[in-house]
Amino acid sequence: MKNDMLKNILIWTVVATVMMSIFNHFSGQQLSSRSQLAYSDFIDQVRQGGVSQVSIEGSTIRGAYTNGQAFTTYNPGDPGLMGDLLDNKVVVNAQPPEQQSVLMQIFISWFPMLLLIGIWIFFMRSMGGGLGGKGGPMSFGKSKAKMLTDDQVKVTLDDVAGADEAKEEVGEIVDFLKDPEKYQNLGGNIPRGVLMVGPPGTGKTLLAKAIAGEAKVPFFSISGSDFVEMFVGVGASRVRDMFEQAKAHAPCIIFIDEIDAVGRSRGAGMGGGNDEREQTLNQMLVEMDGFEGNEGVIVIAATNRADVLDPALLRPGRFDRQVTVGLPDVRGREQILKVHMRKVPLDPGVKPAMIARGTPGFSGADLANLVNEAALFAARNNDKIVTQAHFEKAKDKILMGVERKSMVMSEEEKKLTAYHEAGHAIIGFLVPEHDPVYKVSIMPRGRALGVTMYLPLEDSYSYSKRKLESQLSSLYGGRIAEEMIFGAEAVTTGASNDIMRATHIARNMVTKWGLSESLGPLMYEEDDNGSIMGSSRNANVSGEISKEIDLEIRKFIDRNYQRSQKLLEDNIDILHAMADALMTYETIDADQVKNLMNRQPPGEPKEWHEMNREDHSDKNDSGSVAAQDEKATQTEVESPKTVDIDGATDVKLS
Template sequence: MKNDMLKNILIWTVVATIMLSIFNHFSGQQMMGKSSQLAYSDFIQKVHNGQVSQVSIDGQTIHGVYTNGQAFTTINPGDVGLMGDLLDYHVKVIAHLPEKQSVLMQIFISWFPMLLLIAIWIFFMRSMGGGIGGKGGPMSFGKSKARMMTEDQVKVTLEDVAGADEAKEEVGEIVDFLRDPEKYQNLGGNIPRGVLMVGPPGTGKTLLAKAIAGEAKVPFFSISGSDFVEMFVGVGASRVRDMFEQAKAHAPCIIFIDEIDAVGRSRGAGMGGGNDEREQTLNQMLVEMDGFEGNEGVIVIAATNRADVLDPALLRPGRFDRQVTVGLPDVRGREQILKVHMRKVPLSDDVKPALIARGTPGFSGADLANLVNEAALFAARGNERLVTQAHFEKAKDKILMGVERKSMVMSEEEKKLTAYHEAGHAIVGYLVPEHDPVYKVSIMPRGRALGVTMYLPEEDSYSYSKRKLESQLSSLYGGRIAEEMIFGAEAVTTGASNDIMRATQIARNMVTKWGLSDRLGPLMYEEEDNGSLMGSSRNANVSGEISKEIDMEIRKLIDRNYERAEKLLTDNISILHAMADALMKYETIDADQVKNLMEGKESGEPKDWKESDDGKDDGSSKLSSSQSQETTKTDLSDNHDDSVNDAEPKLH
C-alpha cells in the first residue's frame, strides 16, 4: 500500500512538472513578444536616423540593439532592400543559418499535447479498471468474475462445520477424491462432477463448500449466479467459458456457485425464449459440465434455496448428480454450532450451551452465530469482562421477541388491556393438550408488537398432529376472548388481527392440504405455494359446491376451538385476573411464574426483576400525554402478536 502511494505521488509530480514547463514556455514567449516587439516601419525609420547599432537576422525574425544598448525585436515582411539600408547606415549585421528540424520532431512537437492527454487517460483507466483488456476494464465483459482463493488462503476445515453431520458424510468422499484421485480412478470410479447443496438460508452451505476446499487443500473459485447475467447477450456464456478455463488451469479445484437458481431456472419460461441471455448462459454451463471436453479434477458445488425451480438437465447424472440437503440443525447440532462460535468469546462458568440449544428450536447456524454476537454485545454494553448465561437469555429474547421499545410508553388502560390479552393466550396455551409450553409473557412493547406471549417446544418437532393444531387454534383466540370477557364486546381492539389471520390459515391448510377434515377426507384442494405452508391460493379446479364445503369445514374448526378457549377462560377467570395483575406489576413473567399462577399460588418475582425504591415499576412503558391515541392504535394491528415465537408447523 505504501509503495503504491509513493508511485502515485511520483507519477503525479512528473505530470505536474511537464504541464508547468509547457505553460511557462508558451507564456514566456507571449510575454517576450509583447514587451519588445517593434513595428517594421519604425525599425526602418530608426535605421535611417542612425539609432540602430546592431541587428541579428534569424530567418524573418530580426533581433536588434539600439545605440543606447536597449534590445528590440521585429519581423521582416520580405523587404529585399533591407540589407542595402543596413549597410548604407553602417549597422552591424549578424546572420544565422536556419535551424533544421526533422519531420518526426515537428510531428512530435505538434502532437505532444494530444499524446500527453492520451497518456493521462490511460493512466486513469489502469487505476480504475486494470487497463483496456485487464480485469474490470471496458473490454473485460466476457471475463469471469469468480474470485479465486488458493489452498493457503482457505482456512476453513470440516471441524469448523457443526450441526450438519449427514452433509459432511456426503461430501467426505469428495475430499478423499481430491486428495487421492488415483484411488478411485484405478477402480473405474468417477467422482460426481457437481454437488448441489439445498437448504434454508443460513444453514452453512457456503461454509461447507469452503471446508471441502480447505480440507482437500485445493484452489477454490467462488462466484454468485447473478454474476453471470448481464444486459449484453453472450456475456454470461463467455464468463462461464472463462471460469472453466481458469479452473482447468488450476485443477484439481472446486468451483462454488452460490444462488445458482439465478441462472439455472428451467428454460422456456423467460421472455426471450431460446435466445434469452440467461438461457444461453445455462446452456453453456450444461456444455461445460458434461460436454465433449472433460473437466477432470474440476468439481462444481452449487447452493440454492429453491431446487424445485432448477432446469431438469442441470440435475441429471453427469452434472449435478448429487444433492446434499443442509437442513436446520437439531438440538445436538445447535449445541455443536454454539460451541464453535463460542470459541472467540470469553465465557462465564455459568454458560451452558446445551441449555441454550434446547431453547432455540428452529434456529439456523447463522441465527446461532447472531445469538452469540448479540450476547457479546450485551456484555460489552454493561462493561463486563465475561459473557454470562443472562446475556445469552437477553440475546435470545431480543431475537425471538424483538427489541424492547423502552421509548414507547403505554397508558394504564392500554397496558391493562394488553395484560389481559396476553394472559388469555398464556392460560389457553397452558391448558390445551400438546401445546408448546409457555416460555415468557410480556407486555413490554417489542418490535411492532405491544405484547408478546412466547412458547418454546420441549423438543424438536417434525410433524404435527390434528390435536396439536387445534390447540394452536384455541390459544390464538385466547387473547381476543379475554378482551371481550373483561372489557365487553364493544371494547375489543384490533390487536387480534394477526391471531385471526394465522388461525384462519392453519384451519384452511388443515382442510385443503393436510387432509384433516372428516367430511372432505384426505384430498388436496389447494396447490402448495413453493414449499410455503402458510401462503397458498385457491385451486381453480375446485367446484363451487366443494368450495362452499371447504368454507363450512373451516368455520366449524374455528367455532369449535373458539368455544373451547372461551370455556377454559371462563372456568379460570380468577387465574386470568391474577396473571393480568402480575403482568401489570412486573411487565414480564417467566415460565415459573406462569406455573405458580396456574396452580393458584402467588406468582413471585422474575429471576432478574428488581423493584425501584418506591416498590413500583420504573414506569418506562407508561404513555406520555404527548403520545396521541391514533399513533398507539397504529401499532395495534400487530400488537399482542406471538407469531415471532410460535413458528408455523412444517408438515411433510
C-alpha cells in the first residue's frame, strides 16, 4: 500500500512538471514574439510617427511599429490617448473585451479549492478505502475482523489431530450450527462462548477454523489487540460493529485470538473508569450476554493465559465452556505427524510412531516444523524422498541447534568439553529415574560447544523427589569431571548455567513443592506473572525462615554434588573411555553410551557412514573458553524433554 501511494505521487509529480514545462514553453514563445513596451515610450513613439497601427482591447494595447515589429502595452486610463493616436494618423482597431460566462467565472474562482479537495480524496483512497471505508480516516470505529465465507474455510476436523478430547467438546457446537432445532425443541441452549486454553502451537486457531469448516458457516477472525486504540471509545465501537456484522450473517462464528490482550481483569489498569481497554471489555460483556440476544452467534476465543481473564468474562452465559488444548501425547503426536506428512514424499522406512516416541513435549507446531526441516534436509541433498535419517537430523537440529562446522576449537578445549559432557552422561545414566541419555556430542551447535541430550521413554506429567535430585546430580556432573581431570584451577565458566538451574530446582523443591523435610509442605514463594526463568517473590516469610530456606537449598545441592563426585570417582575409567570416544567420533549415541557404561568398546555411531571425517578434522582447532558461558534459554523443569548444552547447561525445551 505504501509503495503504491509513493508510485502515484511520483506519477502525478511528473505529469505536473511536464504540463508546467509545456505551458512555460508556449508562454515564452508568445512573449518573445511580442515585446513589452512601457506606456510612456509608447506615447513618445506615437508622437514621433513610429507607430503604424494599434488594436485596443480593454486596457490592453497591441500594435506594430512602422517597421513591422509588434509590441504590447497597457493603458493606465489616459483620456488623451485617442487624440494622440488620431493626430498622428495611427490606424486604430477597437475590440470589446472578452466576456466569460457565469459558469466559467465560478469555475475559475473555485478551481483552487476543487483542486485541493481532489488531491485530498486521492490520497485518502490511496491510503485505503476512502472516507468511511475499511482503512479510511473515518473507519476508526469499524471492526477489523476478517470474514471468511463458508466456501472459503477449507479446514475440517479431519485436519485436526492430537486433540481428541477438544474435538469432542466442540463437536456438539458443529452439530448445533448444522441442526439448531434438534436442541431448541428440547429447551437446550448451545454455549454462547467457548474459551480454548493451552500452550502456544497446540492448534487452538486450527480447531476454531475446523468448527467453521465443518458447520459451513461464516467465520469472523480477529485478534484481541485489534480492538484497542489510543482513542477512547474506539475499541467499544469496533466490538459493536463486529457483532452487528455477525448478526447479519448468523449463524456464524466469531474467533478472537489472544483475548487476554483485551479481556484482562478490570481494575488493574492506570486509567480507571476511562481506560480504553476496560471500556472495550465492558462492551464485549454486554454484547455476549446483555439485554439483546445474539442468536446464532458463537464466540470462540483462544489464550494461553486464562488465569488473567476477568471473572465476568468466564461466567456461564458468556464463555460457558473452557476447552483445554494441551500438548499431544505419543498417539496424538503420531496422528499429527501423519497429517503433516500427507504432502511429503516419504520413504517406506519412515515410521511416524517411532518419530512420535522420540519427540515428547513437542506441540503440533513443533511437529509441523520437524516435518518441514526433514523435507528441507532432503532437498538440500537433492534427494527425491524424505527418509528416516532426514527426520533424525531435523530432530537433532531442533533439539540441539545447528552444527557450527565453521567454528574451530583448540585440542585442549575440545578435550575439556569431551570430559564435561561425559560427566553429564555418566551421572545421568547411573542415577535413578533420570531420563535416558539419547546423544552426546562435542560438535558446536548454536551457542554451545557441546550437547548432552536426554529423551524420556514415555510422557511424564509430574516429577518425584527422587527424579529431581537425580537432575541435580547430573547437572553437576560436568563441573566435577572438569575438576577431577584438569584440577580445581582449570574449572571453566561453562558450569555457570548448570549452577543456576540446579539452584532454581532446589529452591522450588523447598519453597514451592514442599519436598523439604524440615520446612514441610508449605508455600514460601510465589511465581511472578510472566516470568520466563521462573523467578519468584517472597511470600512474607520471616528472616529466620529465609535463613532456613537457604540452608535447606544448600543441603539438597551438597548431597547431590557429593553423590556425583563419588559416582565419577568410582567410574573414572568409564569417564576416560567416553571422553576418548567423543574425541574420536565427536558424537556418540545411546547404544555407544550403553556399551561404554558396560565397559565395552563403544563401536561406531549409526550415522558414522554418513559423516565425512575430513570435513570435521580441522574445525575444532581453536576457540574461546568464554564461549561456554553462552547458553540456550532455560524454561521450567516440568517440560519432559531435556538437553544438556555444553558446559553443563541443562536446557528444557517446550
